Amino acid sequence: MDELAPKLAVLRALAEDEHVTHAALAVGVPQPTVSRWLAAMGESLGSPLVVRSGRRVRLTRAGRLLASAADRALALFEAGHRAAVEEVDPSRGLVAVGFLHLLGRSLVPEFVRGFREAHPHVRFRLVQDSRRVVLSHLEDGVVDLALVAPPPEGSTYEHAVVRTQELVLVLPPGHRLAGRDAVEVAELADEEFVGLERGYGLRQITDDLCAAAGFVPRLAFEGQETETVRGLVAAGLGVALLPHAEGPTGLVELPLSPSARREIALVWLAGVPLPPAVRAFRDHVRDA
Numbered sequence: 519m520d521e522l523a524p525k526l527a528v529l530r531a532l533a534e535d536e537h538v539t540h541a542a543l544a545v546g547v548p549q550p551t552v553s554r555w556l557a558a559m560g561e562s563l564g565s566p567l568v569v570r571s572g573r574r575v576r577l578t579r580a581g582r583l584l585a586s587a588a589d590r591a592l593a594l595f596e597a598g599h600r601a602a603v604e605e606v607d608p609s610r611g612l613v614a615v616g617f618l619h620l621l622g623r624s625l626v627p628e629f630v631r632g633f634r635e636a637h638p639h640v641r642f643r644l645v646q647d648s649r650r651v652v653l654s655h656l657e658d659g660v661v662d663l664a665l666v667a668p669p670p671e672g673s674t675y676e677h678a679v680v681r682t683q684e685l686v687l688v689l690p691p692g693h694r695l696a697g698r699d700a701v702e703v704a705e706l707a708d709e710e711f712v713g714l715e716r717g718y719g720l721r722q723i724t725d726d727l728c729a730a731a732g733f734v735p736r737l738a739f740e741g742q743e744t745e746t747v748r749g750l751v752a753a754g755l756g757v758a759l760l761p762h763a764e765g766p767t768g769l770v771e772l773p774l775s776p777s778a779r780r781e782i783a784l785v786w787l788a789g790v791p792l793p794p795a796v797r798a799f800r801d802h803v804r805d806a
Contacts, residue, residue: 523595525555526588529567533585536574559584611795614643616652616661618719620744621782624764625681626665633802640795648742650717656787662796663803667719669783677783678804683761685723685778686771688751693770700775703731710738710756712747720744723780724759 524545531541538556542549560566560581567581577585617626622644630642645655649666656664657674669677687701695701706728713735714721721740728735738756741747747758748767761780762771784803786792792800 523592525559526592528552528555529581529585529588530592532568532575532577533582533589536568536571536576538568538575606793606795608640608794608798609637610639610641611793612641612643613663613796613799614645614661615663615665615799616645616647616655617665618649618652618667619646619742620720620761621665622646625782629799629803629806632806633799636802637795637798640799648715648717649719649722653785656785662786662792663800664785665782665803666785667780667782668723669781670785673788675785676788677785678800679781679783680803680806681782682779683782684773685727685759685780686762686773688748688758688760688763689770689772690752690754691768691770693757695772696770698772700773702775703727703778704733706735706757707731707733709736711735712739712750712756712758713737713741714744714747715740715742718742719780720760723778727759727774727778 524547527545528541528547531544532538535541535544538552539549542552545552556567560568563580563584565580566578567584568575568577570576615626626644630644634640643661645652645661647655652661652664652666653670653675655661665680667683669675669679687695687706689696695705711724713724716722724735739747739750741750744760747760748763748769750756751758752767752769759774759778763769784800786800
């Protein structure tokens with residue numbers, strides 16, 4: 519196997535210049551070695567790869583077929599080598615990031631924009647999904663880093679908290695609690711909730727807050743997008759626990775008493791070396 523690549527290179531060189539000495543020089547091996555390789559490959563194939571033609575050699579039909587295959591194989595290898603070099607080059611690598619839908623509006627663009635100012639040639643592959651799916655992608659190697667909330671527990675992961683968001687009660691304007699200054703979660707035991715499906719971080723936080731207050735929330739709707747949740751709250755389908763909206767929504771947002779927050783964390787696998795570009799982006803996000 520160690521000699522396969524130079525043997526392929528010899529065949530490609532012979533296809534370009536039918537001269538054994540020139541092929542040996544191009545590949546950087548002694549001419550007798552090239553002659554021995556050609557003889558051994560011809561013997562293995564059951565047909566000579568070259569025949570003498572004066573001071574040069576001429577590839578046989580079998581030799582040309584093998585040289586053509588060698589050229590294609592080397593082209594694929596060289597393309598893969600270039601991709602691998604770019605992968606480990608901190609200025610030109612690829613960073614694959616998985617993140618929650620809610621973080622795609624401003625936080626992820628903020629991190630990517632700031633990083634690309636200093637690393638304009640780094641490429642990104644971005645994957646949006648639920649917390650559960652994003653962490654699964656991280657474990658499977660689909661993504662290098664994950665932005666999720668809340669941070670995962672256990673020794674599988676390492677993480678850094680990069681943002682903290684206050685959670686508020688979201689109500690339609692005519693709701694019985696809309697005029698309050700703050701609301702305790704226990705006061706919501708008889709309310710219908712609109713929330714995200716299981717597997718989403720906000721759903722886990724909602725369930726945990728309600729459990730701490732002594733009840734299980736009744737879900738009138740379970741979705742995948744917070745904007746859909748807000749729309750259904752506006753339609754009077756129920757109440758929701760969400761971060762502050764980034765713009766006007768026409769809904770009422772009330773702080774919880776005691777206050778509730780969620781931590782957004784950048785996560786990577788413990789004990790797994792990160793390529794330079796990924797490591798640079800991780801450090802940028804941690805310091806942002």
